[in-house]
Amino acid sequence: MAETIMNSVQSSQKNTKETLVFGCDHGGFAYKEFLKKFAETKGYTIIDCGTHSPDSVDYPDYIECVVRSVLAGSVGVLICGSGVGMSIGANRFKGIRAALCMNSQMAKVAREHNNANILVLGERLMSTDEAASCLNAFLNTPFVGDRHQRRIEKLDTFPSC
Numbered sequence: 267m268a269e270t271i272m273n274s275v276q277s278s279q280k281n282t283k284e285t286l287v288f289g290c291d292h293g294g295f296a297y298k299e300f301l302k303k304f305a306e307t308k309g310y311t312i313i314d315c316g317t318h319s320p321d322s323v324d325y326p327d328y329i330e331c332v333v334r335s336v337l338a339g340s341v342g343v344l345i346c347g348s349g350v351g352m353s354i355g356a357n358r359f360k361g362i363r364a365a366l367c368m369n370s371q372m373a374k375v376a377r378e379h380n381n382a383n384i385l386v387l388g389e390r391l392m393s394t395d396e397a398a399s400c401l402n403a404f405l406n407t408p409f410v411g412d413r414h415q416r417r418i419e420k421l422d423t424f425p426s427c
Contacts, residue, residue: 285340286405289315289332291325294345294352297389297397301343304398308405313340329355332384337361342384343401349388356384363418368392370403377407379414 286305290298295317302312315331317323325346333356336342342364344352349366356364364384365376368391376382385404387397409415 284405285311285313285335286343287313287315287332287335287340288343288345289328289352290345291317291328291347291352292320292322293325293347294387294389295320297345297387297394298343300394301345301387301397301401304401305405310405325351326355330359332356333359333362336383341405343387344384345387345389345397347388347390349386349391353386356386360422363421367400367404369396370399373400373403374407377404378410379417381409381414381418 286302288298288302298314302314306312313335315335316328329344329352332342332344337359342356344356344364346352353364353366356362362384363376363380363382364386365372365380365382366386366388367373367376368388373385376385382404385401387400389397392400
C-alpha cells in the first residue's frame with residue numbers, strides 16, 4: 267500500500283504548483299477530512315496517506331508516507347489527538363522540520379523562522395477554526411532566511427544518536 271501511495275505522490279507532484287500531503291491517526295481523522303476540503307477550496311492538490319476511518323490505529327504507521335512526500339517537495343500536515351506523537355515521529359527523519367502549532371501565530375513563526383515543512387496539529391486541543399487558521403498561516407507565510415537559515419544549518423549538523 268505504501269508503494270502505491272508513493273507512486274501517487276510522485277505522479278501528482280509533477281504537474282502541480284503545490285501539493286499538500288495529509289496523514290493522521292484516528293485521533294486526527296475528523297480534522298484531516300475537514301482540512302483536506304478546506305485546502306481543496308484554495309486550489310491545492312491533496313494526497314491522503316491515511317488513516318481512512320476513525321477506527322483505532324497506531325500513529326507511527328502514517329508518518330513515513332508524509333515524510334517521504336515532503337522530502338520530494340510537498341508540504342505536509344500530520345494530525346493526531348495531541349499532535350505530540352506525530353511531531354516526535356516526523357522529526358526523527360533528516361531534513362524534516364515538523365512544527366506542532368496551536369495557533370496561527372505559531373504556524374506563521376514556524377514557517378518564517380524555522381522553515382518548517384510539516385504542520386502538526388492536535389485535534390483534541392483546538393477547534394476546527396483554529397486548525398484552519400493554522401493551516402492558512404502555514405501555507406501563506408514564506409521563510410525569511412537570513413540569520414534563520416544559519417540557525418537551521420546548525421541544526422542540520424547535529425549528529426545522529
